[in-house]
Amino acid sequence: MGMGSRSALGSVFIALLGAVIPQAVSAAPPDGLELKRFKASETTGAMYILRTTGCRKAGDTCQLEVELSDGPGGKRKAKLPAGMAHGLLQSASPESWTSGKEEQNVTTSVQPVRLEAGAWGLLVTQEGGFEHVHRHHRLYVVKDGGVAEAWNGDENFAGPESSHVGPYPLTPGSPVEGFYREYAFLSGEPDQWKLDAYRWDSAGRKVVKEFRNRPARYAAIIGSFKTVQEAIASRDSAQLVQACTAGFLVLESTPHKRLTPGLFIVTSIHPEKKTAEAALKKVGACNPKVSGYVKAL
Template sequence: MFIVLLGAVVPGASSAAAPDGLELMRFKASEKTEAMFVLRASGCRKAGDTCRLELELSDGTDGTRKARLPDGMAHGIRKESRGAASSGTWTSGEEERNVTTSVQPVRLEAGEWGLLVTQESGFEHVHRRHRLYALKDGGVTEAWNGDENFAGPEMSHVGPYPLAPGSPVEGFYREYAFLSADRESGEPDQWKLDAYRWDAAGRKAVKELRHRPERHAAIIGSFKTAQEAIAYRDGAQLEQACASSFLVLETKPFKRLTPGLFIVTGIHSKKNAAEAALKNAGACNPRVSGYVKAL
């Protein structure tokens, strides 16, 4: 991964004092005005300081409401050169102090944007906090949050998706997995996909039940018990961890799957990605085969 030090834009890694209230990046807030979301780091002038991260509006006046992100970042923030030009990712700190902040724009209305922000922190067990920030009363407000439980091995991510073909308005999703399946527990993993849209009248995010993002399951085995499914996944690994990305899930929550079973599966946003996952698992271990099912 290629990392760029932002020099004068972000506090550097040296102990030299830096100006306070540094601007990290601007994001479009409205197409009706020239308003921009401004992400700033402040309060970290030297090594050992912790930066506060705040969002404000570019055309806001003194006293305009700002939104503070949950986690601060250590002095020496670095911008990572990855992702879309309209997005941004920054990281700082070592081991337990490591924090990565990622920002994704989402088009909440035809002429208005919000920002999805994810902060990852931790060393051995990484935890994630997700936020949606939106415009309100001439300022910036936190409109939604979807933190992990911080109770064990978890994974989650958020992102925008089109609510309908050709529509400029986007929804956003939170995809979550709790990795609990092992021979000792005998319990399946947990997986959930929640979708949301923006209620312009109420100025809030609401659950989207009809137009949800598509997901496809690459299934390499179906079993009557979770223990059987876990044993099969473990046996399929070989030394190359051929099925390491596959979950053990109960079929009951999925309307398109046969209830009462436990499947060994990898879940993907595109059908061709699920097909590729099957192909890769089979190339790794010739005994592994399966099929793809839309969820």
């Protein structure tokens, strides 16, 4: 996702971040290779530089760092949490890189976010693993003439989790953006889903939670039940042989103020009402016995 455009969010939350498809194999990057520059300031022209270090030969673990183009002497670099294998590949997105195989696979993705009218931050996600993929999320900002970590939202690394982050407009027409972290833990007893929103406090120079102007989410609900066991059984029976309800969660309704409390719902969560409606139509076409409704969360 470049600074002038944003990629559309996936319609089903479980298909997070997507498959990484290398476009071409690049030569093994030399130590200090600059991967990409991102705008840091509208007024000074400063840029964030994402580069590799420690990549001298095959078998090395490359570290990725973010530095400021006009920082004094390259001070205050920020090191990303996960290292990557020697010989990074450019992924399908121009802001994403991958390396390693199976358990050693690591993908690093960068999303610029406009924290103030004239200043940008970088949302960075690193995901790795094979059967259970897990993710580190970071926000980097300009501080004291260099780059500093302002926020992190790592997963718990406790099992089948999924999360993603992204920028969103705080108010219509404003250039200033907030960012969100959307998270699901697929336990089935019940599942857990949470959406946290954040913004940059320019006066305090820190990240704070955003409670009023949050990104919209819509629940495509195909059943409400008094017990979690009934909800799980209903979802499983709706599957048929075509996995009709793949991607649907079983969630407790009480944490969501717009839902009737004390129930367990079978649902998939979407960023737009039309994608939630499309999900209901798809389930109904797969299993005509299943119907439902859309509710804003």
